[in-house]
Amino acid sequence: MSADEIIENSVPRNKQQQMQEDETEENVDAENDGGLSHAEVFQAAEKVFKWFSLSSAGKMCDIFTRQDAMSLLQGKYILMLGDSNMRSLYKDLIWLLETNTLIESHQLRTKMEKSFLGDKLTAGDKLHKARNFTETRVYENHNVRVKYSFLTKCYSEEVKNMLGAIKSGASYCPDVVVVNSCLWDISRWGPNGVPDYKDNMVKLMRLFKSCLPKQTCVIWMTTLPISASCRGGFLIKQVEFLRHTMRFEVMEANMYARDVVASFGFDVLDVHYYMRMQIHRRSSDGVHWLPSAMRHITNLLLTHIDLAFPGATEFGGSEPTFGLILSRAFLYERL
Structure with a gap:
């Protein structure tokens, strides 16, 4: 599954419809530039935080022996x-x-x-x-x-x-x-x-x-x-x-x-x-x-x-990499 699909799937359908109806000029500009909107960046961040919480309970750790x-x-x-x-x-x-x-x-x-x-x-x-x-x-x-x-x-x-x-x-x-x-x-x-x-x-x-x-x-x-x-x-x-x-x-x-x-x-x-x-x-x-x-x-x-x-990680190779989603989000942090 691609990074864009993961981000899209993480947003509830009713919220997606509302976002499309109430789309701001700022989001339109982001789409025209081929980038991520603010809402998509926030959803990607939520996904990353979820990965962190799940990984911390498994084999991922911050301090490595x-x-x-x-x-x-x-x-x-x-x-x-x-x-x-x-x-x-x-x-x-x-x-x-x-x-x-x-x-x-x-x-x-x-x-x-x-x-x-x-x-x-x-x-x-x-x-x-x-x-x-x-x-x-x-x-x-x-x-x-x-x-x-x-x-x-x-x-x-x-x-x-x-x-x-x-x-x-x-x-x-x-x-x-x-x-x-x-x-x-x-x-x-x-x-x-x-x-x-x-x-x-x-x-x-x-x-x-x-x-x-x-x-x-x-x-x-x-x-x-x-x-x-x-x-x-x-x-x-x-x-x-x-x-x-x-x-x-x-x-x-x-x-x-x-x-x-x-x-x-x-x-x-x-x-x-x-x-x-x-x-x-x-x-x-x-x-x-x-x-x-x-x-x-x-x-x-x-x-x-x-x-x-x-x-x-426990998510396997089919998921987008943490670094890729976060790197893409960084590109638009100054919007």
């Missing part, structure tokens, strides 16, 4: 693409799977180690701040496979080659793709970084559509909040002046990326929204986050996978 995470990810391949914060998320997920404890701070700061809790560094040999920096790590244990690749650009030859290999069968097809790219895109690729980022986001979504099967769950993670005095590998001396406005550009980029991703039918996990009130858990560099914050994000991701991945 090692056993919970292993049960959810058993036999799955998770592909994670992004910057250093995505690396931290990758490490925290592996730490949870291996130790069931909170990751140590220095482990989040370490880069390019040959092995981390049994994973392997498969690409990258030297730490530097250039745009051609690469780091690829693969974890395979407990019948769970997690791969991480560092991105300095959301759409690049590296990404095209990676997705092309998946399409041709030369590489494993992931069950879940978790991706984010922003800070490097808009700061390190010249004066046209922002317009290029907009174009590349559309190209990336088209690439996902053409190379990944429908059963693969693609989750775009918004960029985390940064401080007004941030510092990090992407802010080299030549672009340090950007630090004072980057936090605003991140918010604009998140809004744009969220709309593009949802328009292609993929899921959005808005970690910027969840972490904006957790600034006290951000590291002193204004970009990275403390272990407790990263575990919160890991739980958010696992919760989303539990709800959104086809067949992962």
Whole structure:
């Protein structure tokens, strides 16, 4: 059953008739734009809340133990693409799977180690701040496979080659793709970084559509909040002046990326929204986050996978994903 059918079926017939008779100009405009009306958004939200209440009584939980995470990810391949914060998320997920404890701070700061809790560094040999920096790590244990690749650009030859290999069968097809790219895109690729980022986001979504099967769950993670005095590998001396406005550009980029991703039918996990009130858990560099914050994000991701991945919840694969309905609702929250 499609997402539109679920939303339509959740509205009583007599109310649908009344809505059609008393339709406001605002709803007419929304229909003309091919989007959801306010009433449909509210009905979708009610459906989501109902899923939450039913899932909380079953196997879904907000705080995942090692056993919970292993049960959810058993036999799955998770592909994670992004910057250093995505690396931290990758490490925290592996730490949870291996130790069931909170990751140590220095482990989040370490880069390019040959092995981390049994994973392997498969690409990258030297730490530097250039745009051609690469780091690829693969974890395979407990019948769970997690791969991480560092991105300095959301759409690049590296990404095209990676997705092309998946399409041709030369590489494993992931069950879940978790991706984010922003800070490097808009700061390190010249004066046209922002317009290029907009174009590349559309190209990336088209690439996902053409190379990944429908059963693969693609989750775009918004960029985390940064401080007004941030510092990090992407802010080299030549672009340090950007630090004072980057936090605003991140918010604009998140809004744009969220709309593009949802328009292609993929899921959005808005970690910027969840972490904006957790600034006290951000590291002193204004970009990275403390272990407790990263575990919160890991739980958010696992919760989303539990709800959104086809067949992962008691509703089965025939229902629309939680992320898809919520992402579509987000598009019209400013109406």
